[in-house]
Amino acid sequence: MLRYAIKRILLMIPVIIGVSFLIFFIMDLAPGDIVDIKLAEEALTFEEIEQLRETYGLNGSVFTRYFSYMVNFVQGDLGTSLVSGRPVLDSYLEKMPATIVLACASIFVSIMISIPLGVYAAMKRGTFADNASMVFSFLGLSIPNFWLGLMLIIVVALNVPGIPTGGFSKGIASVILPAITVGTGLTATLARTTRSSMLDVLSQDYLRTERAKGHKEIKVIMKYALRNALIPIITIAGGQFAVTLGGAVLTETVFSWPGVGRLIVDAVNSRDVPMAVGCIILKSITIGIVVLIVDLLYAVIDPRIKAQYGKRKRKQA
């Protein structure tokens, strides 16, 4: 299992190279650079412009610039922001706590709604209740995040005292609305996955064995069936968690949430190349690690998968 984890971490290297080059290249294609933006604010002489381009490392072909960036990166240097002059890593880590809190809270909201909903729909397959809960979960997917966020601000934050309209300063109270906003969007996919995975398991013979032992139906479903249905569910939930850890741009904007999503968007808008590339590399690493942890979780849930990671065990009559 350790060997597997190491292999997976090594596999992240080509991904990081690919992703960082892509973002480098795309930012190069985008019209304008940070000097052009500065030019719009103050008049600069031709010499000053050249001077700035030189210090920002904007001269030379995209390949040579990428190469020198990567040389620094390998030495552990993610560069400094062209706008603020602060190290990229510091800015990213500073925004991370807010993002982690939002990601955890929203995946929690999503799981709390979607798993019971999916299990219930599977148990009542084909009935009105099944269709109704699936329509309900689809509604969650169809409502645009920013709209739901704005509605929550208007309806809840403005009426309920103690619930702020934005920011990250009021503890638990400030995370409720953003978490509902992000979580609702995640619910639909997760509820559908839970439903189909449970439908698969509910027809299995071993549940009849559990019932024949005299277990309560609720225990048969929530323990003996759900445990078997969990693999696809945590795959989706883990993927969603990883993506929200990369930042929820729209929700962060609506709620002035100080997370990494806005950091990245701001960096791109101001053509702050080292900031944008650095953040995206860090984001890929985060996602890669979370997905790896989810994969390792499979082995905890399903002993058959664990057997594939580890050495073979005996099998005899």
Added chain:
Amino acid sequence: MEDKKALGEPVLVVEDLQVRFELEAETVSAVNGISFTLKKGHTLGFVGETGAGKTTTALSLLRLVPHPGKVESKKIEVCGQEVSTMTTQQLEKYRGNDIAMIFQDPMTSLNPVFTVGQQIADTILLHQEVSSSEAKKKAEHMLELVGIPASREGEYPHQFSGGMKQRVVIAIALACNPEVLIADEPTTALDVTIQAQVLSMMKKLRDERQMSMIMITHDLGIIADVCDEVAVMYAGRIVETGTLVEVFNRTKHPYTEGLFNSLPNILNRSARLKPIPGLMPDPSNLPVGCSFAPRCKYAKDECFSAQPIVHQFSDTHTVACSAYARSGFAIDRPQKK
């Protein structure tokens, strides 16, 4: 287990059991009015070809017939309790404790994500007032009883061979010492040597615990080996029932005769096997008359037009066949003492 019966008294009485699966396009009549009695300490065998309704009959005794099955009966009485009117709580106490079932396919009957020890222990925890460590000990003891080293308690079903899985399924069923054990083809998944081992183990446990047993099988050899009484099922009905000796030596029903004729005869290997011609009728479209008539070499007009007449040859030996209304009728199979 409200009342402990003496050996030979009935522990299970079924009267007029019917099971239908009401599908969209058709209604499958899987079980069509069967009645039987199982006596304490006895083993009743159910034989019949595939689709005869054996498993469905067994599942109705546990009220586990899957949707969209509809079960009706005059009486399903196990250990003095009527099963069809049990509340959910009564049912939860009854299943696994008064009655247990060994399911047909051991490969799919075990939960893949729990250890075999856990799967045995959780029945014990459910029905007995023991701590979880005691339950674990008992589970290990059950494993040894069925011939698996206790040390493998922490392993998962996929680490076991088919024969071992079957033993685990048996251990689960026996864990709470049920009054009645239903074994649904407990050895079909196994090779012959393991089959013999598992059967003799089951017989030993049955005798030690004075358990009453229902043995479902296609195999007349197994019936002869373990059963006291036999019920021959065809298209959801019991066509012949009696003691082992009555059904084997004084066979009366043409279908039972057909079953014996489809067995190879080791004394006369040149004799051709005589399988029963044709197929069992579609249970969603049963004939008006005797279901076996289309395949029966003795069938006359009356067999096709009306349900067979039931003949009582002794207190225990009952045959549903109209041919016995004709004077002097006998099947070809010679009758023995």
